[in-house]
Amino acid sequence: MNAIETHHLTKLYGEHVGMKNVSLEIKEGEVFGFVGPNGAGKSTMIRTLLGLLHPTSGTGTLFGVDITKGENVRARIGYLPSEVNYYEEMSSMELLEYHMRFYGQSDRTKIEALADYFELDLHKKITDLSFGNKKKCAILQTLLHDPDLLILDEPTSGLDPLMQNRFFEHLEERNKQGTTIFFSSHILSEVQRMCNRAAVIKAGEIIAIEDIGELMAKQVKRVRLKYAQKTDFEKIDGMNDIHWHGNKLGFNYVGNIHPLLNWLQSQDLQDVTLEEPDLETIFMNYYER
Amino acid sequence: MNWNLYFTEVKRNRKNLITWTLIAVGFTALVVSIFPTMEDMGQDLAELMSKLPPEIAKAMGMDAETWTNILGFYSTYYGIYIILLVGIFCMSTGATIVSKEERDRTSEFLLTRPLSRKQIFNEKMLAMLSLTFIIFTIQTIVATTLVFIFGSNVNWSAFATMHIHGLILILFFTCLGVLISFFFQPKKNFMGMVVGIIFGSYFLNAVSRTAESIEWLGYFSPFHYLDFDPLNPEYSANWIGMAVMVVISAGFLFAAFRLFEKKDIAG
Incomplete structure (x- = not known):
């Protein structure tokens, strides 16, 4: 029952x-x-x-x-x-x-x-x-x-x-x-x-x-990065909703965490923040893809 | 029946019950104990009364005998002040016994226990009626004792009729209190509304007695059907009036139950 x-x-x-x-x-x-x-x-x-x-x-x-x-x-x-x-x-x-x-x-x-x-x-x-x-x-x-x-x-x-x-x-x-x-x-x-x-x-x-x-497996991470100055970078799979604010880059990342960590290591960063976004963002990201 | 809710409701209202019982009993004691003094001044007061316009005296339920007969004296105060005092407690208890759960946002706790809404309503009404009977009985016992002590040649049948009428009126106002609480935002107390309704009903009846042209107004007041006139030789229990009042009171509770049953409990 x-x-x-x-x-x-x-x-x-x-x-x-x-x-x-x-x-x-x-x-x-x-x-x-x-x-x-x-x-x-x-x-x-x-x-x-x-x-x-x-x-x-x-x-x-x-x-x-x-x-x-x-x-x-x-x-x-x-x-x-x-x-x-x-x-x-x-x-x-x-x-x-x-x-x-x-x-x-x-x-x-x-x-x-x-x-x-x-x-x-x-x-x-x-x-x-x-x-x-x-x-x-x-x-x-x-x-x-x-x-x-x-x-x-x-x-x-x-x-x-x-x-x-x-x-x-x-x-x-x-x-x-x-x-x-x-x-x-x-x-x-x-x-x-x-x-x-x-x-x-x-x-x-x-x-x-x-x-x-x-x-x-579908989980989204909200990523905020601080560079010394705005710079070009190579996108990896899973990145979306990318935007710059001055020298700060923000994007959502969907998928396995390891490619993201490898990519982060390759960047010349001053600061990194990884957040669990609210559920609405996670599901909007997932279901709107 | 689980009785848990019933006993908790009685317990939660006990402080108010004690306070209002003391007020009603204290007022009863004051009224009856000053009667001998009034009786001594009876002749002077009767002369004073004779100078009042008869419509006013009639509206206030007073005549010369009011001051020389203990029942006449007591009924003048019983018919409005004691009914009002007991009615304030009973009607405001009726108006808050269900609505306070919504006001204090405890409905969610109560309605998620293994009880139907019918059980909740029934236990609350039983608690409310118990409180009504307790205050009424204590006031009646004290009044009986004091009238026995201070009075002589008391017409006990008229005394009993007056109190039975009083009980039915109080029950009527109590049940009305339950119903009206469903039409207003839950409040800490409904005191203003309660006093207004009871006093308003009394004066509507009183005013209707002052002239034949406005006698019809009295039909809208419960005091019209259950009066307090123990000195009237034809005074007797209005059984039909009481039966109608009881049926109307039960109708108030039934209507309140239907509203309670259908109500959505918002978060």
Whole structure:
């Protein structure tokens, strides 16, 4: 059975397209990336799957249950929102106990163990928590009831690198035990690390569903070079969108990294910057070629 | 039913409940305990009343007996101030019990738990009605005790009728509060709107009594159907009026539920 399945799922806000004709099949046990720039429709998709938004047309199921009648199946789902908004007058412990009671559970030691792992002070009021600690609290409420499917929306925003790594390790461990993960992000490196497959969404429509290995081969690098002065150079395959600003050269590079590194060594440079461009640039580069 | 949401809602509203119960009870105690003083001045006040235009006295629900009969005195204050005080708490609780989740952006948390929207709505309404019954019951018990202490030859049947009318009116305003919250941006409190609606309804009814030509105005006020006139020998429970009010209140909740069920929860 698929953990998530949608057929032509569409959400329109009047004239505005939230998402259009989204069809996906995500198998149980899979770690599936859902990538796209901000405003592409990632959150609309998640909110529709969770019943927060009513689809305009199309169908969707979670573990075979219609998403429009999904209240019972939500007991098998852990949802980590991108923005965390909780009852500010509650402490983290009160919130997590409140959360657990919805699932018929009341194990404080389980809460304490997970809070220790993620270094969260359970006795502080939500209103007194920093952005990062609110995110940790959200991570706990996502995991505590041992869901079979994790739906994560921009899961690392607000977490420091150490905590991001700890969270990923925990997710990998859960996935080994069979948990399906739907990982929505605009940060490609996270998707690369965590996911087997990924769908790319742009302007509300799925433009590709790729194996991550194949996606990597298509990856674009944004290259910025500083010369002593503007100079002629020999182009190599994979360079595009080339432009000079004074003595600085910028271009996008698509393909294997080794030819680029060899070419860079042959240049008389003052400075080099290699960046992972935003996903939109990567996919615009790839799909417009 | 999970009851988790129900108990949490009651707990989250307990501070407001205690505050407004103390205010309503304190006001009740003040009104009833000053009655003996008023009774002593009854003759003078009755003379003063006789100089008031009869339309005004009628609109305010006052006559000479208002000052010499504890029920008459208490009903004058109960019919507007106590209903208003209890109504402010109940109607504003109704107006915020669902909308505050959207205002505080906690809807996303609540609606992604394994609960249907129907369960969420039902548990919240049950919590709201429980709070309404708690404040109403405490005020009624305190009023009964004090009227028993300070009054004599009290017509308890009229007293009970007045309170039953009061309960139905409060329920009406509470349910109206739930419905109107779906037509406005979620707010910290709906106090101004609540006071305006309750006071407005009261004065609409009061004004309608001042002249026959504007009597029809009263039909638009719930106070017209469930009045507080315990000194009237024909005063009795308006069961039809109460049944209609209960049906209308249930209609408010049903309409609110349908809006809640169809609502998209934006990010």
